Amino acid sequence: MAENGWEKEGLTKEEYDKIVDLLKRKPTDTELGIFGVMWSEHCSYKNSKLVLKDLPTEGECVLQGPGENAGIVDIGDNQAISFKIESHNHPSAVEPFQGAATGIGGIIRDIFTMGARPIANLNSLRFGNLNNKRVQYLFKGVVAGISSYGNSIGIPTVGGEIYFDDVYEGNPLVNVMSVGLLDHADIATATARGAGNPVMVVGAATGRDGIKGASFASDELTEESDEDRPAVQVGDPFLEKLLLEASLELIKSGALIGIQDMGAAGLTSSSAEMASRGDSGIEIDIAKVPVREEDMTSYEIMLSESQERMLVVPKKGKENVVKDIFEKWGLHAEVIGKVTDDGMLRILNDGNKVAEISASLLADEAPEYTRETKKPEYLRTIKAVNREKIKSDNFSEDLLKLLSSPTIASKKWVYEQYDHMVMTNTVVGPGSDAAILRIEGKNKAIALTTDCNGKYCYLNPYRGGAIAVCEAARNIVCSGGRPLAITDGLNFGNPMDPEIYWQFKNSVQGIIEACQKLKTPVIGGNVSFYNESPKGAIDPTPIIGMVGLLDSISEQVTMDFKKEGDLIYLVGKNIDELGASQYLKLKIDKVDGIVPQLDLDLEKRVQKTVRSAVKEDVIKSAHDCSEGGLAVTLAESCFENGLGINVDIDEPISDEALLFGESQSRIVVSIAPDDLHKFEEITVSNSVPYMKIGTVQSREYKFNELINLDVGEMKSKWEAAIEVSL
Amino acid sequence: MDWEVKIETKLKDGILDPQGKAVKTGLKSLGYENVDSVFVGKYMEIIIKDISKKEDASEMVEDMCKKLLANPVIEEYKYELNKMEG
Amino acid sequence: MDWEVKIETKLKDGILDPQGKAVKTGLKSLGYENVDSVFVGKYMEIIIKDISKKEDASEMVEDMCKKLLANPVIEEYKYELNKMEG
């Protein structure tokens, strides 16, 4: 073996020594490659495990927490929802179309291997400034990739979010969440059990593509990353659609012990993980693996990340059941080995042993590091923004500018490229606070959202993490749902940097705190480190994907005002704060200052109030305040039906903060005049601050004496903004 | 001088070509058993005006291919450049 | 005998080519002012095995193009057939 062979595999000298120590001998090349990917950050979570341990993962509704391909929550009637979020940042930075497309492919496989039929996808994206040509290329490519793969496979893309900020210029974020529906009886696991049971590989043939993608994801992007060709894969949504149907049919057949998709680190991680979960061993002969290219080495076959493949362990004697089902869908299934009882992952090449490692050693014994933390320097200098610098003399113009800033502007240009209606369950598609899907044949529905404001997390990681959870829950509540559980997509820079690790730890702490308060456990997630480019690290971006339940579809609420004369209320309170707001970005081209306060008790009461009002059927629209503040929230509620507002608020805070401050825990609702007393009773009984702020009127947007605009004009600016910048 | 350029792009070796695979399956199911492999790429015809030297035209085409017409991360390209008849 | 076939398809003359139009706009915006027209079609490479006579291979390719590879309502095709070495 070459000197320093471990470096090539992304391992440190210490890790190499540990391997020699555990094996009690030197590893072969293939074995070292296997350790390299299995102990990579992407597969082993070696730098994050100890921090993630504290996430609350239990709750009444949780049927499957972290540890499997995806978590599962109960939604009653013996039905359940499986969901998870996954990042595909680095592949998308190099090849946006295929990077994003294969990201969708990967997360969908995670869902259907749980036995669930994927019924919706969401995508959470971050790009640099849209004026930059390369950013435009990345943005268009990513959207086209998601559109191409998601539409073709026939799963609606129903929601998501997009932010544009310089910090993501060299390292965009592409996180995709998939959501599936299943019956309790069909829950499948990725476990290999029962010595003698066959191990089969199904789906695509194995090629040289994507070799070592897992280690690629665990590295910083450099100028040379464009040269990382082998790590780029082309997805085949058509094949995946067949794989999906065949796999679900197989799971229903009863012939199955376990099933696992081959994602990062392909055959290596799938076999080691399946064996380790079942306290078993697996022996495979790679000469039996169908390949696409000639002369592939055992190293290449074990580490290939060719897409659209799965590892399947059926009951002995049921090999033909598997073959027949896959045959029907035009796919191949091949026996490549068997389950053993010695706990070893044994790799043969045409009968000759090339690797033999304890499966649990690979899957569970990876090193765990507590990284050094240090409070970032930049946080020491953060102070309240100088109000004098950001005084405005034309609020109408400010509002129009905010509405046409890409981060706040309508994302229609994006989501009209996504089929958000296929499967005919989409009750509320993209464009609202949370998407709503009916559960076919039942009266209930689910609500889905993703949220995270990276700037908040940069300026205050702890509070930013907590706010992401609260906002997600608020979006679910605004749509009429009850928050159930979350999945987290944690995107950060290099964990070896103590300041980054501090951001990471604190963000997670914030998430933990909020999840405990709101009783929304974490049922799975993803960590993506090393999101850096030569210009530096991204903002810490812990994206929260949340699923909520509507007991009855009739409880659904949308954000748009419905009728002239309806009363507009604000639940929650306005605070004199402008820190971290998009308004600052507009005025001083920098998001700075003190992140909005968060009072988790108040947050909880605000949400509870709106939920009770929904239950009592007094709410006609609900929309939470987020980027752009109250003025933007009200505008967004006007657009769908082309209605206007007459709002008059007397608050002892600055006009700027009243209009554009991003105070948390605020929800704007509209109600019919007749329901006034009923509504106020509910707010009072929940002892929540609230105020009547105005009425819905036609076309004209009037906010105090500060803003007076035509809704049509506002809407067309808001709708066109993204397309205009391209 | 005007030039006619014909450009062919295809996926680099080793990169999965789902289109080619599907077309191959299609041809086989139509009974063309002798078909052994299929690759699908793009074909482009471009007419370029008013460039006097072939080298200049050629350099321009190289440039266009790299920048826009092919995706250098996954595709390779070939082209043919011909002077157009008056 | 094995054969390598290279096929090019494109939209017939007079049929508006949305891809060509987009590529042309793209090239112009990159500053390639001399670009006069662009057509975008498909390029395919097919390997056919075990056919002894060129005419037979050629007939087969004609057939495949008409039936599947090109849509005769809107597309035209051209191909080149070469014997493969060893």
Added chain:
Amino acid sequence: MKAGVVTFPGSNCDHDVYNVLSKIFSFDTDLIWHQKRHLNNYDLLVLPGGFSYGDYLRSGAIARFARIMDSVIDFALAGGLVLGICNGFQILLESNLLPGAMKVNDNLKFVCKNVSLEVNNNKTTFTNHYCENEIIEMPVAHGEGNYYIDKKGLNSLIDNNQIVLRYANQSENPNGSVENIAGISNNKGNILGLMPHPERCSEDIISPGRRDGYRLFSSIVANLKAGGEQIG
């Protein structure tokens, strides 16, 4: 009433239309696997939306040669009712059961949204629950819906009143199709191909207030119940 929905590998609206036919209109409905050779007796065949064979090469091109298609073509030529939605429409074009061809959308982008349509011919089996020239709304979701036909073909479509649905105007046209064409029938009127998705707007819950797709299916049902050949 018996209906068959053909499932090709890559079809993805097959269940959507199956649900509408069987649950809302009480059709005795089969999903027909593409590898079958023979058809049972059906009153209606549907070629559903989706990406058959990935829509690689050209949409509908490979599906046209699926084993079941010979029977579908026989059924159609014998006057059986055939409805092709989106990808199904593309397959009908590739099979020459309907004239013309499909190109990629003008702006090269996939488009999913509601569009306004004008019912250009309400005398077909598929459309006689609409009023003449009524403006209706249906979702579209496609990347290749840019219908093309040459001048001669177009004139013949017009002369025979085969243009059944049009995008209501140029700005509603999502793909650049000739004459804003959204759906056409054959001369006999027993085959309809359309890009919009009637199955996505047949239920109140997912399409509040506007169930304009419902009436396309209810037209078919009424005609079948009335019996006989209701050919416009």
